[in-house]
Amino acid sequence: MRLLKSEAKRRIYWLVAESSTKRAFIGTMSKAMGSLPVARALDFLKRAEGKIYLPDPISDPTLLRGISTNFESSKFQKGGLIVLPQVKKQTPSTEIGEIIGPTEIRLKKPFKTPEALHLLTGRDDINEDGKFANGTANGSINFEGTTFKVAPHVDQSRVYDTVFEVLKAEGCIGIFPEGGSHDRPDLLPLKAGVAIMALGALAADPDCGVKIIPIGMNYFHPHKFRSRAVIEFGHPIEVHPDQVEAYKNGDRRSAVGSLLETVYQGLVAVTQTSPDYDTLMLVQAARRLYNPTGKKLPLPLVVELNRRLVKGYTQYKDDPRIVSLKQSVTKYNADLRKLGVRDHQVEWGDTNKRSWLLVLGTLIYRLGNLFFLAIGTLPGLAMFWPVFVATKLYSRKKSKQALAASTVKLAGRDVVSTWKLLMALALTPALYAYYTAIITYWTYYNREGGFYTYSVPWWMRAHTFIPDWIPLWLVAVLSLIVCTAVTFAALRIGEVGMDIVKSLPPLIIALNPRSSNRLAMLHDRRAELSKQVTDIINELGPEVFPDFDAERIVADPFKEGAYQSHLKPSDPNAFTQDTEPKTPTEIEVEEPSTPATPTSYGRLPRNESFGNIGSFGFFATRPPSGSHSRSSSAGGALGSESMPIKAFSTLDTQGSFDEVTKKIRGAMKERGKERRRRTLENGTSGETEESEDEGKKAR
Numbered sequence: 001m002r003l004l005k006s007e008a009k010r011r012i013y014w015l016v017a018e019s020s021t022k023r024a025f026i027g028t029m030s031k032a033m034g035s036l037p038v039a040r041a042l043d044f045l046k047r048a049e050g051k052i053y054l055p056d057p058i059s060d061p062t063l064l065r066g067i068s069t070n071f072e073s074s075k076f077q078k079g080g081l082i083v084l085p086q087v088k089k090q091t092p093s094t095e096i097g098e099i100i101g102p103t104e105i106r107l108k109k110p111f112k113t114p115e116a117l118h119l120l121t122g123r124d125d126i127n128e129d130g131k132f133a134n135g136t137a138n139g140s141i142n143f144e145g146t147t148f149k150v151a152p153h154v155d156q157s158r159v160y161d162t163v164f165e166v167l168k169a170e171g172c173i174g175i176f177p178e179g180g181s182h183d184r185p186d187l188l189p190l191k192a193g194v195a196i197m198a199l200g201a202l203a204a205d206p207d208c209g210v211k212i213i214p215i216g217m218n219y220f221h222p223h224k225f226r227s228r229a230v231i232e233f234g235h236p237i238e239v240h241p242d243q244v245e246a247y248k249n250g251d252r253r254s255a256v257g258s259l260l261e262t263v264y265q266g267l268v269a270v271t272q273t274s275p276d277y278d279t280l281m282l283v284q285a286a287r288r289l290y291n292p293t294g295k296k297l298p299l300p301l302v303v304e305l306n307r308r309l310v311k312g313y314t315q316y317k318d319d320p321r322i323v324s325l326k327q328s329v330t331k332y333n334a335d336l337r338k339l340g341v342r343d344h345q346v347e348w349g350d351t352n353k354r355s356w357l358l359v360l361g362t363l364i365y366r367l368g369n370l371f372f373l374a375i376g377t378l379p380g381l382a383m384f385w386p387v388f389v390a391t392k393l394y395s396r397k398k399s400k401q402a403l404a405a406s407t408v409k410l411a412g413r414d415v416v417s418t419w420k421l422l423m424a425l426a427l428t429p430a431l432y433a434y435y436t437a438i439i440t441y442w443t444y445y446n447r448e449g450g451f452y453t454y455s456v457p458w459w460m461r462a463h464t465f466i467p468d469w470i471p472l473w474l475v476a477v478l479s480l481i482v483c484t485a486v487t488f489a490a491l492r493i494g495e496v497g498m499d500i501v502k503s504l505p506p507l508i509i510a511l512n513p514r515s516s517n518r519l520a521m522l523h524d525r526r527a528e529l530s531k532q533v534t535d536i537i538n539e540l541g542p543e544v545f546p547d548f549d550a551e552r553i554v555a556d557p558f559k560e561g562a563y564q565s566h567l568k569p570s571d572p573n574a575f576t577q578d579t580e581p582k583t584p585t586e587i588e589v590e591e592p593s594t595p596a597t598p599t600s601y602g603r604l605p606r607n608e609s610f611g612n613i614g615s616f617g618f619f620a621t622r623p624p625s626g627s628h629s630r631s632s633s634a635g636g637a638l639g640s641e642s643m644p645i646k647a648f649s650t651l652d653t654q655g656s657f658d659e660v661t662k663k664i665r666g667a668m669k670e671r672g673k674e675r676r677r678r679t680l681e682n683g684t685s686g687e688t689e690e691s692e693d694e695g696k697k698a699r
Contacts, residue, residue, distance in 0.1 A: 013166055014174040015159075015193075019043040025422060036166075036173075038159050038193075041081050041151040048075060051145030052082070054111075054120040058132060061110035064120075066103045067145050076105070079153030084111075084119050084146060092116035096153075119146040156193070160200060167201040167210055177263060184409075185274040187267060195259040198239050199247040206244065211236040212263060216270030218303045227417075230303050232270040237262055242567040254569045262565035272303050274310050283309045285329050288343045289526070289533040312537070312544045321536055325529075332522075332529055339518060345506035349516075349523030356511070363507040366500050373497040380490020383435065383483065387427045395419040432483050439479040440472055 011034065018037040021027040030037075050069035054061065064082070076099060083093040092115065097108035111117060114126040122143030125133035163173055175197070178188040194212065201210045214234035219227065239259060247255040274280035287305050316322050336343060348354055381388075398419045403409050443462040446453045458464055466475060509515045 010170065010172050012172045012174045015163075015176070017043060025426060036159065036162055038156065039154045041154045042083075044154075045081075045083060045149050045151045046075065048148055048150045052120065052148050053122075053143065053145035054117070057117060057121050057123075062097065062107040064105050064107055066105075070102045071099050071105050072102050075150050075152070077153040081151040082107070083149040083151065084116055085148070087115040087119065090115055092119075160197065163197045164201050164204055167197070168205055168208055170208075173197065177267070185277050185280045187264070187271065187273055190260055190264055190267075192256050192260060194263055195256045196252075199244060199252075199255055199259065202239055202244045203248045206241075211238055212266070213237070214263065214266035214270050216267065216272075218272045230300055232300065232303065234266050234270040237266050237565055240565050240567055243565060246567055251569075254567060258568040259565050261568070272306050272310070275314065279310065279313065280306075281333070282326060282329060283313060285333055285343070286313075286325075286533050286537075289329070289530045290537055308541075308545065309537075312540060315544060316540055319540075325532055325536060328529060328532070332525060335518075335522060335525075339509065339515065339522065341506045341509065341519070341522075342502075343526070345503070346519065346523050346526050348506040348510045349519035349521075351520060354510070359507055359510045363504065363511065366503060366507070370497055370500050373493050373500070376493045377490045377497060380487045381494070384431070384487045384490065387424055387431060390427055391420045391423040394423050428487075432480055435483050436476050436479045440476045443475050444472055 014030075014033065014035045015038050016030050016035045018039040021030050021035070021037045048069070051067045052064055052069065053067070055063060055065045076096065078096055078099060080096045081093050082096060082105075083091060085091075090113065092111055092113055094111055095108040096105055098106035100106060111120060112130045114128060114130055117126050117130055117132075118124065123132065123134075127133065166173060175194050177190045177194040198210050198212055201208055213236050216230075216232040216234070218230040218232065243255045243259055246252075272280075274283065283306055286309055287302065290305075290309075313322065317326075336346075348359065395416045395418075399413065399416050402415045439462075443466055446462040447468060453461065470478075506519065509519050
């Protein structure tokens with residue numbers, strides 16, 4: 001918060017769930033921060049009576065029929081949600097479009113997932129795309145429907161009015177566009193609220209200058225206390241005037257959808273997403289194997305490398321080389337788990353560099369360190385154990401409650417660290433105050449010569465450590481300081497001690513004759529896998545990222561200003577004017593494809609460069625160079641679709657230099673044509689020339 005406020009130069013008003021503001025501690029803190037409460041439909045989710053099914057899922061998939069239901073009751077409202085039971089950690093839901101009668105309603109959008117269709121039809125002939133193999137509309141024999149829950153429609157007009165007033169006063173709004181926290185490896189479909197807020201503010205005041213800045217929070221172990229995290233800020237997203245005009249003229253579906261797609265792309269550029277958990281684990285293993293320099297990477301670079309590997313794997317996952325490599329890496333990870341070691345600990349299986357005596361000496365040395373660290377940790381552990389136990393038990397309880405109430409969480413780990421922190425903030429001061437009161441009273445009792453003063457050993461008497469001339473108020477202050485220092489020291493020393501404990505298993509395995517051979521075999525296999533991963537990435541990397549190897553020629557195309565969103569008309573067959581949302585609803589954002597060349601989203605980034613990440617020798621087979629030039633993110637530049645350059649081309653002859661010179665000149669001509677074409681289309685010739693002048697000055 002302090003960092004955001006110092007950079008934004010203004011107060012940030014965060015949007016929080018209204019249900020959270022009703023909690024005692026969280027509600028008080030959120031009000032003190034000036035947060036704006038937002039009611040969510042899923043917070044009012046209730047079990048409905050009866051069962052539902054799809055009578056004609058092929059010809060009329062939006063018609064929903066009920067058994068022993070009363071859709072005309074107050075629970076069911078147009079714009080409300082129908083939520084199905086959870087299946088395979090998925091909870092399908094859709095919006096009510098029309099209430100026809102007590103047993104029939106019309107859905108705004110049909111259910112499309114195989115799990116949802118199976119619940120509503122009882123049929124098993126459904127493929128992964130939600131299509132029925134049997135073309136008949138009949139459901140399964142003796143199918144009686146499925147239970148369901150319902151959530152009311154929530155009017156957000158008051159929230160919008162407050163947000164517009166804040167933005168008009170040059171304030172700053174903080175919003176989580178997914179609509180809540182979760183522990184999934186990918187982004188949830190974005191809510192339309194962020195786009196409606198920006199478009200509504202600009203429609204009311206075109207000169208307010210609203211911009212959207214995507215912020216990515218990447219956690220490594222979010223459920224563990226004091227774990228590492230990387231917060232990444234993206235480039236500002238500018239709303240195009242055509243989007244504002246479309247919003248004002250009633251075409252809100254196109255305006256909101258196109259801006260929301262831009263926001264989604266911006267969030268993907270600053271977050272570490274993955275199609276599923278298995279892919280994320282595979283990518284992280286490949287990232288550890290792809291480190292030929294042997295250097296420890298900084299956290300931002302780790303996040304960026306994971307992001308790139310996910311994109312590359314998604315594009316080439318069906319390639320036979322990738323399939324074979326995936327099997328090898330998966331088996332390697334399984335063998336690591338069986339042996340009880342981690343990837344970075346396999347190095348102890350190298351008998352050439354680490355002899356038996358060296359391993360034994362290291363084990364003895366670390367055990368000695370652990371002994372002394374344990375002595376320093378015990379006082380703080382003895383004092384602070386109530387907080388450790390209470391936070392762990394209570395966070396587990398809250399995690400189970402959140403998992404039961406959520407439709408998107410997988411294991412509820414996203415709330416564990418939150419409740420650990422909240423519990424620690426509440427219990428720690430209370431525990432310090434308790435210890436301070438006990439010490440102060442015992443000192444007073446000893447000074448007054450109480451009955452038990454001399455009935456205890458000398459080391460338990462207060463005047464053994466605290467002289468009588470020190471006043472009691474100073475005893476209380478010093479006691480509070482000592483308690484804080486002891487527990488903080490124990491926390492830091494305990495972290496070092498836990499690292500040492502985790503480092504002992506490979507040493508013990510390396511000394512054990514029964515398991516040392518397996519560790520040595522894993523070390524050799526890791527070396528082979530590392531070479532395979534490095535070779536495949538160096539081969540396929542330039543096809544996915546143009547700056548992978550040609551960074552000396554292709555500069556970062558996303559450093560010259562904000563991203564410009566563009567209006568994209570919506571599919572008239574998919575939505576009608578009657579179904580246009582008046583308040584934020586869930587809009588499905590199509591997952592972007594991963595072509596080998598940049599897509600034409602204007603200046604929308606795909607995070608192809610992370611602060612010119614190609615300058616790190618880690619990503620290139622050539623050494624970095626100081627020469628740079630510019631390229632366009634929309635094509636026509638070196639390394640783009642219209643002018644590809646081989647990543648491993650050499651410049652050792654005059655002909656090679658002539659060829660590159662010709663390509664550079666051709667690229668510059670193509671870029672000029674592209675710029676002129678865009679100027680004629682958008683009518684922004686002055687803005688283009690101004691940005692060119694600014695780019696020249698910056699260089």
